[in-house]
Amino acid sequence: RPPLSIFLLLPPCLGNREHNNRIMGFLSLFIVNKSGGLIHHRPLGPNAPQIGTNEWLTIGSTFHSLHAIAAEASPLRLPGNKNPYGADDGIEEIHAGGLVLQCFQTRTGVKFVVTAEPGTPDMEYVLKEIYVLYTDCALKDPFYELEMPIRCELFTQAVDNLIERVEKNGPPRR
Amino acid sequence: MAVHSFHVFDRKGKTLFTKRYALKDSSSEQDNEQLSEQRKLVFGMLFSLRQIVSTLAPDTEIKDAGLHSVRTGAGTVHNYETLSGLRFALYTDNAKQGSGHAIRSSLKHIYTKLWVECVIRSPLYTASSNGVMNVSSTNFEPQLDAYLRSMPWFK
Numbered sequence: 001r002p003p004l005s006i007f008l009l010l011p012p013c014l015g016n017r018e019h020n021n022r023i024m025g026f027l028s029l030f031i032v033n034k035s036g037g038l039i040h041h042r043p044l045g046p047n048a049p050q051i052g053t054n055e056w057l058t059i060g061s062t063f064h065s066l067h068a069i070a071a072e073a074s075p076l077r078l079p080g081n082k083n084p085y086g087a088d089d090g091i092e093e094i095h096a097g098g099l100v101l102q103c104f105q106t107r108t109g110v111k112f113v114v115t116a117e118p119g120t121p122d123m124e125y126v127l128k129e130i131y132v133l134y135t136d137c138a139l140k141d142p143f144y145e146l147e148m149p150i151r152c153e154l155f156t157q158a159v160d161n162l163i164e165r166v167e168k169n170g171p172p173r174r
Numbered sequence: 175m176a177v178h179s180f181h182v183f184d185r186k187g188k189t190l191f192t193k194r195y196a197l198k199d200s201s202s203e204q205d206n207e208q209l210s211e212q213r214k215l216v217f218g219m220l221f222s223l224r225q226i227v228s229t230l231a232p233d234t235e236i237k238d239a240g241l242h243s244v245r246t247g248a249g250t251v252h253n254y255e256t257l258s259g260l261r262f263a264l265y266t267d268n269a270k271q272g273s274g275h276a277i278r279s280s281l282k283h284i285y286t287k288l289w290v291e292c293v294i295r296s297p298l299y300t301a302s303s304n305g306v307m308n309v310s311s312t313n314f315e316p317q318l319d320a321y322l323r324s325m326p327w328f329k
Contacts, residue, residue, distance in 0.1 A: 027232060047232040059226055066219050066226075073215035075178045075194065075265050076249040083247040091246055095274055096227040097239035115230050 024167045025117025027099070029130065029159065030056065033147040034109025036064035040150040044163055047117065067091045067103065067111060102127050110134075125171040126162065133158045175269040175327045178249065180318070182289070182309075185259025187217045191309045193318070216263060219244075220253050243274050254281035260289075266327075273327050280325060288317050 026044035028051075033039050038060030041051075051059070067090035071081060078089045087105040094101040100120065104112045104127045112134070114127050137155035138144050144152060182191040192213060224241045231239075243252045245268065252274065254262045262281045292314040293299060293307070300307050309315070322328050 028230065047234070049230065049232055051229060055229065059229060062222060062226055066222055069215055069219045070244055070246050070251075071248065073212055073219050074246055074249050074251070075212075076267060078248045089247040091244060093243075093245040094223065094227065095242040095244075096224075096231065097242065098234065098236035099227055099231040101227070101230065117232065 025120040026123075026126070026163060027115040027117065029115075030060055030063075030113050031134070031150065032060045032064050032111040032113070035147065036061045037147070039148065040155075042156070042159070044114070044116075044159075063091075063103075063113065064111065067105070104128065104131060106131065122166055122171050126166055129162055130159060133162065175273070176267050177322060177328050178265040178267065180265075180322075181213060181216060181261075181263045183213075183217050183261040183263070187214070187221070189213050189217075190260075190307060191314065193315065195322075216251070217261070220251070220261060220263060224255070242278055245271075252277045252281060254278060254285065256285060260285070262289075270327060276325075276327060280321075284318060284321065288314060288321060292317055 024045065025047060027048045029040070029042055029044050030038060031040040038057050041056045041060070068088070070091045071077070071089040081089050083089050083092075085105075086107045087109070090105055090111075091103050093103070095118070098117065099115055100118050100123065101113060101115045102123050103114075106112075112127055112131055114123060114130070116123055133155060134150070137152050137158055138150050139146075141152050141154070144150070177195045179194045180192065181189060184190055189210070192209075220241060223244060227241055228239070240255050241253050243250055247268075249265055249267045252264045252266065262285060264277065264281060266277070292312045293309055296312045298308065298311060
Protein backbone atom coordinates (compact mmCIF):
# COMPACT_ATOMS: atom_id res chain seq x y z
CA ARG A 1 0.00 0.00 0.00
CA PRO A 2 1.52 3.34 -1.00
CA PRO A 3 2.24 5.73 1.89
CA LEU A 4 -0.39 8.32 2.54
CA SER A 5 1.93 11.11 1.41
CA ILE A 6 1.44 10.05 -2.20
CA PHE A 7 -1.92 11.39 -3.27
CA LEU A 8 -3.25 10.33 -6.62
CA LEU A 9 -4.98 13.16 -8.35
CA LEU A 10 -8.02 11.70 -10.05
CA PRO A 11 -10.12 13.82 -12.41
CA PRO A 12 -13.66 14.27 -11.13
CA CYS A 13 -15.20 11.98 -13.73
CA LEU A 14 -13.14 9.07 -12.41
CA GLY A 15 -13.28 10.09 -8.77
CA ASN A 16 -17.07 10.24 -8.54
CA ARG A 17 -18.79 7.41 -10.25
CA GLU A 18 -22.06 8.51 -11.73
CA HIS A 19 -24.76 6.04 -12.40
CA ASN A 20 -28.03 7.35 -13.73
CA ASN A 21 -26.99 10.82 -12.47
CA ARG A 22 -26.55 9.55 -8.89
CA ILE A 23 -23.08 10.15 -7.46
CA MET A 24 -22.20 6.87 -5.79
CA GLY A 25 -19.22 6.90 -3.53
CA PHE A 26 -19.54 4.13 -0.99
CA LEU A 27 -16.11 3.23 0.29
CA SER A 28 -15.98 0.57 2.99
CA LEU A 29 -17.99 -1.39 5.53
CA PHE A 30 -16.72 -2.74 8.80
CA ILE A 31 -18.47 -4.42 11.70
CA VAL A 32 -17.17 -4.48 15.27
CA ASN A 33 -18.45 -6.81 17.98
CA LYS A 34 -19.25 -5.73 21.50
CA SER A 35 -15.73 -6.38 22.77
CA GLY A 36 -14.18 -4.21 20.09
CA GLY A 37 -12.98 -7.01 17.83
CA LEU A 38 -13.40 -6.65 14.11
CA ILE A 39 -15.75 -9.29 12.72
CA HIS A 40 -16.15 -8.11 9.16
CA HIS A 41 -14.64 -5.65 6.72
CA ARG A 42 -14.96 -5.19 2.99
CA PRO A 43 -14.80 -2.55 0.28
CA LEU A 44 -18.11 -1.29 -1.06
CA GLY A 45 -16.88 0.54 -4.14
CA PRO A 46 -13.88 1.09 -6.40
CA ASN A 47 -12.51 4.09 -4.51
CA ALA A 48 -12.14 2.18 -1.27
CA PRO A 49 -8.60 2.50 0.12
CA GLN A 50 -6.46 -0.62 0.25
CA ILE A 51 -6.04 -1.39 3.94
CA GLY A 52 -4.19 -4.43 5.26
CA THR A 53 -5.87 -6.87 7.64
CA ASN A 54 -3.80 -5.85 10.63
CA GLU A 55 -4.58 -2.22 10.02
CA TRP A 56 -8.28 -3.07 9.78
CA LEU A 57 -8.09 -4.76 13.18
CA THR A 58 -6.46 -1.64 14.63
CA ILE A 59 -9.11 0.58 13.08
CA GLY A 60 -11.86 -1.62 14.47
CA SER A 61 -10.66 -1.61 18.04
CA THR A 62 -9.65 2.06 18.03
CA PHE A 63 -13.04 3.04 16.68
CA HIS A 64 -14.72 0.92 19.34
CA SER A 65 -12.97 2.83 22.11
CA LEU A 66 -13.43 6.24 20.55
CA HIS A 67 -17.12 5.51 20.00
CA ALA A 68 -17.59 5.33 23.75
CA ILE A 69 -15.15 8.13 24.58
CA ALA A 70 -17.07 10.52 22.34
CA ALA A 71 -20.15 10.18 24.54
CA GLU A 72 -18.09 10.74 27.67
CA ALA A 73 -16.14 13.71 26.34
CA SER A 74 -19.29 15.56 25.33
CA PRO A 75 -20.59 18.22 27.73
CA LEU A 76 -24.10 17.05 26.79
CA ARG A 77 -25.52 13.70 27.83
CA LEU A 78 -28.55 11.75 26.81
CA PRO A 79 -30.68 10.45 29.69
CA GLY A 80 -29.08 7.26 30.93
CA ASN A 81 -26.54 7.65 28.11
CA LYS A 82 -28.89 5.63 25.90
CA ASN A 83 -30.09 6.71 22.48
CA PRO A 84 -33.68 6.13 21.30
CA TYR A 85 -32.72 2.67 19.98
CA GLY A 86 -31.81 1.51 23.44
CA ALA A 87 -28.10 1.32 22.64
CA ASP A 88 -25.37 3.25 24.42
CA ASP A 89 -24.74 6.68 22.98
CA GLY A 90 -21.66 7.08 20.86
CA ILE A 91 -20.36 8.28 17.53
CA GLU A 92 -23.12 8.36 14.92
CA GLU A 93 -21.55 10.39 12.16
CA ILE A 94 -18.12 11.78 11.29
CA HIS A 95 -17.46 14.37 8.63
CA ALA A 96 -13.92 14.80 7.39
CA GLY A 97 -12.20 15.99 4.24
CA GLY A 98 -13.06 13.47 1.54
CA LEU A 99 -14.95 11.12 3.86
CA VAL A 100 -18.27 10.67 5.65
CA LEU A 101 -18.56 7.89 8.20
CA GLN A 102 -21.82 6.67 9.71
CA CYS A 103 -22.11 4.20 12.54
CA PHE A 104 -25.08 2.24 13.83
CA GLN A 105 -24.80 0.46 17.16
CA THR A 106 -27.32 -2.19 18.12
CA ARG A 107 -28.59 -2.77 21.62
CA THR A 108 -26.24 -5.72 21.90
CA GLY A 109 -23.21 -3.55 21.20
CA VAL A 110 -22.48 -4.57 17.61
CA LYS A 111 -21.36 -1.58 15.55
CA PHE A 112 -21.98 -1.31 11.82
CA VAL A 113 -19.82 1.33 10.18
CA VAL A 114 -20.09 2.53 6.60
CA THR A 115 -17.77 5.07 4.99
CA ALA A 116 -18.48 6.99 1.82
CA GLU A 117 -17.40 10.02 -0.16
CA PRO A 118 -19.18 13.25 0.76
CA GLY A 119 -22.43 13.71 -1.09
CA THR A 120 -23.24 10.01 -1.35
CA PRO A 121 -27.00 9.71 -0.87
CA ASP A 122 -28.88 7.11 1.17
CA MET A 123 -26.09 6.24 3.57
CA GLU A 124 -28.47 5.76 6.46
CA TYR A 125 -30.72 3.51 4.43
CA VAL A 126 -27.80 1.33 3.36
CA LEU A 127 -26.55 1.15 6.93
CA LYS A 128 -29.91 -0.05 8.25
CA GLU A 129 -30.32 -2.50 5.39
CA ILE A 130 -26.92 -4.02 6.11
CA TYR A 131 -28.08 -4.58 9.67
CA VAL A 132 -31.18 -6.37 8.35
CA LEU A 133 -28.99 -8.49 6.07
CA TYR A 134 -26.78 -9.33 9.06
CA THR A 135 -29.79 -10.60 10.99
CA ASP A 136 -31.05 -12.56 7.99
CA CYS A 137 -27.79 -14.06 6.77
CA ALA A 138 -25.47 -14.26 9.76
CA LEU A 139 -27.70 -14.52 12.81
CA LYS A 140 -30.02 -17.04 11.20
CA ASP A 141 -27.10 -19.14 10.01
CA PRO A 142 -27.03 -22.09 12.45
CA PHE A 143 -23.25 -22.41 12.11
CA TYR A 144 -22.50 -18.77 12.83
CA GLU A 145 -21.13 -18.11 16.31
CA LEU A 146 -21.96 -14.76 17.83
CA GLU A 147 -19.11 -12.23 18.06
CA MET A 148 -17.00 -14.32 15.67
CA PRO A 149 -15.85 -13.13 12.24
CA ILE A 150 -18.64 -13.26 9.71
CA ARG A 151 -17.79 -15.65 6.88
CA CYS A 152 -21.19 -16.14 5.36
CA GLU A 153 -21.22 -16.21 1.59
CA LEU A 154 -24.90 -15.29 1.71
CA PHE A 155 -24.12 -12.10 3.62
CA THR A 156 -21.36 -11.05 1.21
CA GLN A 157 -23.56 -11.68 -1.78
CA ALA A 158 -26.51 -9.87 -0.22
CA VAL A 159 -24.42 -6.76 0.50
CA ASP A 160 -23.14 -6.83 -3.10
CA ASN A 161 -26.71 -6.93 -4.34
CA LEU A 162 -27.77 -4.15 -1.98
CA ILE A 163 -25.08 -1.78 -3.19
CA GLU A 164 -25.82 -2.60 -6.80
CA ARG A 165 -29.55 -2.05 -6.26
CA VAL A 166 -29.07 1.27 -4.45
CA GLU A 167 -26.70 2.49 -7.14
CA LYS A 168 -29.18 1.76 -9.88
CA ASN A 169 -32.46 2.72 -8.32
CA GLY A 170 -31.89 4.34 -4.99
CA PRO A 171 -33.79 3.20 -1.91
CA PRO A 172 -37.39 2.02 -2.43
CA ARG A 173 -39.79 4.90 -1.91
CA ARG A 174 -42.46 3.88 0.55
CA MET B 175 -28.95 25.37 18.14
CA ALA B 176 -26.91 26.02 21.24
CA VAL B 177 -23.17 26.27 21.66
CA HIS B 178 -22.04 24.43 24.78
CA SER B 179 -18.32 24.71 25.01
CA PHE B 180 -15.26 25.94 23.18
CA HIS B 181 -11.69 24.70 23.57
CA VAL B 182 -8.35 25.62 22.07
CA PHE B 183 -5.57 23.03 22.27
CA ASP B 184 -1.97 23.25 21.21
CA ARG B 185 -0.11 20.56 19.34
CA LYS B 186 0.86 18.71 22.50
CA GLY B 187 -2.66 18.61 23.89
CA LYS B 188 -2.35 21.40 26.40
CA THR B 189 -5.48 23.51 26.84
CA LEU B 190 -4.76 27.07 25.84
CA PHE B 191 -8.30 28.36 26.26
CA THR B 192 -11.62 26.88 27.31
CA LYS B 193 -15.09 28.23 27.96
CA ARG B 194 -18.52 26.79 28.69
CA TYR B 195 -21.69 28.38 27.40
CA ALA B 196 -25.46 27.97 27.61
CA LEU B 197 -25.83 26.19 30.90
CA LYS B 198 -29.39 27.07 31.74
CA ASP B 199 -29.52 24.57 34.56
CA SER B 200 -26.13 24.29 36.20
CA SER B 201 -27.01 20.87 37.56
CA SER B 202 -23.75 19.46 36.27
CA GLU B 203 -21.48 20.86 38.95
CA GLN B 204 -18.20 19.51 37.74
CA ASP B 205 -15.08 20.61 39.49
CA ASN B 206 -12.00 21.75 37.65
CA GLU B 207 -10.30 18.39 37.76
CA GLN B 208 -13.23 16.60 36.14
CA LEU B 209 -13.40 19.25 33.45
CA SER B 210 -9.69 18.92 32.84
CA GLU B 211 -10.05 15.16 32.50
CA GLN B 212 -12.92 15.68 30.10
CA ARG B 213 -10.79 18.01 28.00
CA LYS B 214 -8.07 15.39 27.81
CA LEU B 215 -10.66 12.98 26.46
CA VAL B 216 -11.74 15.52 23.87
CA PHE B 217 -8.21 16.11 22.68
CA GLY B 218 -7.33 12.41 22.62
CA MET B 219 -10.49 11.57 20.73
CA LEU B 220 -9.93 14.27 18.10
CA PHE B 221 -6.29 13.27 17.74
CA SER B 222 -6.99 9.55 17.26
CA LEU B 223 -9.98 10.08 15.03
CA ARG B 224 -7.89 12.21 12.72
CA GLN B 225 -5.54 9.30 12.16
CA ILE B 226 -8.34 6.82 11.56
CA VAL B 227 -10.07 9.14 9.16
CA SER B 228 -6.97 9.72 7.07
CA THR B 229 -6.52 5.94 6.78
CA LEU B 230 -10.12 5.36 5.75
CA ALA B 231 -10.30 8.19 3.25
CA PRO B 232 -9.86 7.37 -0.45
CA ASP B 233 -6.51 8.06 -2.07
CA THR B 234 -7.56 11.16 -3.96
CA GLU B 235 -6.23 14.62 -3.29
CA ILE B 236 -8.43 16.44 -0.81
CA LYS B 237 -8.56 20.18 -0.51
CA ASP B 238 -9.72 20.50 3.06
CA ALA B 239 -8.38 17.33 4.67
CA GLY B 240 -8.68 16.48 8.33
CA LEU B 241 -11.47 15.92 10.80
CA HIS B 242 -14.38 18.35 10.50
CA SER B 243 -17.07 17.19 12.90
CA VAL B 244 -18.10 14.26 15.07
CA ARG B 245 -21.73 13.73 15.97
CA THR B 246 -23.12 11.60 18.78
CA GLY B 247 -26.74 11.31 19.89
CA ALA B 248 -26.22 14.07 22.45
CA GLY B 249 -24.26 16.69 20.50
CA THR B 250 -21.67 17.52 17.88
CA VAL B 251 -18.09 18.64 18.17
CA HIS B 252 -16.73 20.77 15.35
CA ASN B 253 -12.99 20.70 14.91
CA TYR B 254 -10.68 23.07 13.07
CA GLU B 255 -6.99 22.36 12.99
CA THR B 256 -4.21 24.59 11.69
CA LEU B 257 -0.97 23.43 10.10
CA SER B 258 0.89 24.27 13.28
CA GLY B 259 -1.24 21.79 15.21
CA LEU B 260 -3.41 24.38 16.94
CA ARG B 261 -6.86 22.88 17.40
CA PHE B 262 -10.18 24.66 17.89
CA ALA B 263 -13.08 22.53 19.13
CA LEU B 264 -16.67 23.70 19.49
CA TYR B 265 -19.44 21.63 21.08
CA THR B 266 -23.03 22.26 19.96
CA ASP B 267 -26.24 20.32 20.27
CA ASN B 268 -27.82 18.55 17.28
CA ALA B 269 -30.69 20.97 16.76
CA LYS B 270 -29.81 22.19 13.31
CA GLN B 271 -27.91 19.68 11.23
CA GLY B 272 -26.35 20.76 7.99
CA SER B 273 -24.80 23.95 9.30
CA GLY B 274 -21.43 22.26 9.49
CA HIS B 275 -19.93 24.42 6.77
CA ALA B 276 -21.04 27.63 8.44
CA ILE B 277 -19.59 26.58 11.77
CA ARG B 278 -16.35 25.46 10.17
CA SER B 279 -15.86 28.77 8.45
CA SER B 280 -16.67 30.47 11.77
CA LEU B 281 -13.93 28.48 13.46
CA LYS B 282 -11.57 29.50 10.71
CA HIS B 283 -12.56 33.11 11.25
CA ILE B 284 -12.02 32.74 14.99
CA TYR B 285 -8.51 31.54 14.29
CA THR B 286 -7.46 34.01 11.62
CA LYS B 287 -9.20 37.14 12.79
CA LEU B 288 -9.50 36.70 16.55
CA TRP B 289 -6.83 34.30 17.80
CA VAL B 290 -4.05 35.59 15.58
CA GLU B 291 -4.95 39.20 16.23
CA CYS B 292 -5.50 39.01 19.97
CA VAL B 293 -3.23 36.25 21.17
CA ILE B 294 -0.39 35.68 18.75
CA ARG B 295 0.15 39.37 18.13
CA SER B 296 -0.02 40.16 21.80
CA PRO B 297 3.33 41.34 23.23
CA LEU B 298 2.93 38.76 26.00
CA TYR B 299 2.80 35.85 23.59
CA THR B 300 5.26 32.99 24.16
CA ALA B 301 5.69 30.67 21.21
CA SER B 302 7.38 27.84 23.09
CA SER B 303 5.26 25.10 24.61
CA ASN B 304 7.07 25.45 27.94
CA GLY B 305 6.06 29.05 28.39
CA VAL B 306 2.69 29.69 29.95
CA MET B 307 0.51 31.89 27.84
CA ASN B 308 -2.16 33.71 29.78
CA VAL B 309 -4.91 34.15 27.24
CA SER B 310 -7.16 35.93 29.71
CA SER B 311 -4.81 38.89 29.69
CA THR B 312 -5.59 39.44 26.01
CA ASN B 313 -8.76 40.65 24.43
CA PHE B 314 -9.56 37.22 23.01
CA GLU B 315 -12.43 36.17 25.25
CA PRO B 316 -14.65 39.24 24.90
CA GLN B 317 -14.05 39.32 21.18
CA LEU B 318 -14.88 35.61 20.93
CA ASP B 319 -18.11 36.09 22.89
CA ALA B 320 -19.15 39.02 20.73
CA TYR B 321 -18.42 37.08 17.57
CA LEU B 322 -20.23 33.92 18.64
CA ARG B 323 -23.28 35.82 19.83
CA SER B 324 -23.50 37.51 16.47
CA MET B 325 -23.78 34.17 14.72
CA PRO B 326 -27.30 33.18 13.62
CA TRP B 327 -26.80 29.63 14.86
CA PHE B 328 -25.78 30.65 18.38
CA LYS B 329 -28.43 30.64 21.06
